[in-house]
Amino acid sequence: MVYVVSDSVGETAELMVKAVASQFNGGNVEIQHISYVEDIQDLQNVIAAAKYSNSIIAYTIVIPTLKNFLDERAKEEGILAVDLMHPLIDAFTQKFNKDPKWQPRLMRKLDDNYFRRVEAIEFAVKYDDGQDIRGISKADIVLIGVSRTSKTPLSMYLAHKRFKVANVPLVPEVPPPDEVFHLPKNKCVGLVITPDKLNEIRKERLKSLGLMPMANYADFNRILEELDYAERIMKRIGCPIIDVSNKAVEETADLILAMLKKRGAGVHE
Template sequence: MKNKEIVYVVSDSVGETAELMVKAVSSQFNKSDVEIQHISYVEDTQDLNNVIAVAKYTHSIIAYTIVIPSLKQYLDERTREEGIIAVDLMNPLMQAFMQKFDAAPERQPGLMRKLDDNYFRRVEAIEFAVKYDDGQDIRGIKRADIVLIGVSRTSKTPLSMYLANKKFKVANVPLVPEIPPPDELFDIPKSNCIGLVITPDKLNEIREERLKHLGLTTQANYAKLDRILEELDYSEKIMKRIGCPIINVSNKAVEETADLILAMLKKRRVMYHE
């Protein structure tokens, strides 16, 4: 039985990039019998000596993504001395970038993994915002980085999604006079909670537009000024009871309100570390 051909994938990080490229190339040769052996997180020349020894013994190829210059140089020199085929999968494109952008690379392992981590944290935050939107599940209050509270149509949902794209886990809770606020709001640090308020006339305008969009009469109680005043008065009492920061969103874009919230968070961190 014919032994499988071995390609050693060597990296000073995980080595996922090299593995994908090796698989792509082997598929072009209909090579289903290629075995990929991982040597990840290479840190020193001893790690390289080990893979060089086994690659020479098995007459194998080394495909690598090593960005630390001293390790790359050592691997290039030693494989050349031993007559081993070693392919740098990143350097040609790295050189092209250096030429095009007239800049030097970071030469730091694992940067792509950091980018991936940022991506997955953002996705997780967005999923969190959807799950704990509009008080659907009060369990999110204690798990959230930020809890937004306010009456209906104070931009709680768009703010939650905007902040989620900044990788913050956000829950939002509507305040309605007929429904007692969740006890959890009073158990979390008050700086984790942000109250959103709005002027009565602006809220009246927004709610009337909302009713028109839904094909409903603007005379509904939802948009009546006395009902709005009742809701706003109730919500501000709850916010004062919690002792949370309050932002008036009347004439602010979502981005502007989000910047104010992020500034509050930054200030909170500075105070915490002092």
């Protein structure tokens, strides 16, 4: 039997043991998991069990006090205890001239961050441009504004920071969903832009689509009407408003997070 001991899940140790076992007797080896070891007593129990069953201990423990205790007690009891991590940690320390953090479960944290980011990106795509109003109540942040106020780029940028963002376009002819009026004020942000800048952006957008730049979409009076309507909606909601006219997406995103954090939205990066 091999006791696989870790101050984390122990997946790394298990894979190593199975890889080595495959070289002997067809890989048939009994593995006993001891995961999330946190104190000396946990190790005392493992050592007693391993001695009684004449077993090997294979471990991935990064907390120095626990590692040292296991090494010393295993030696005293005549138990073969194999450290699967420290030879490589020592090599990294020597190569990069940098000390490790000596913290367990860091890889799991990295994995969790990755999956949270993927989930947030999928959320931003699904609830982009008001496609599904169910996303409004589920979002960490809801962006509202007229067309071409960077709602989608901001949603994606914030998603990469692991925030679930829904965005809703404001159009005079289409009443906004009731859900936006019931949002906590610290979850919603209004985006505005100067008429001249929006006119310029929309004209370029029409050109890229091969349409006439004088279409109603880029008409100046129409733009004034939309912006006026949007501001009325934002004031009714009572949400913070950001002028994105001359701001990069990154700058606007930082402002959004700062605003919501100040308002007590529980926004943390």
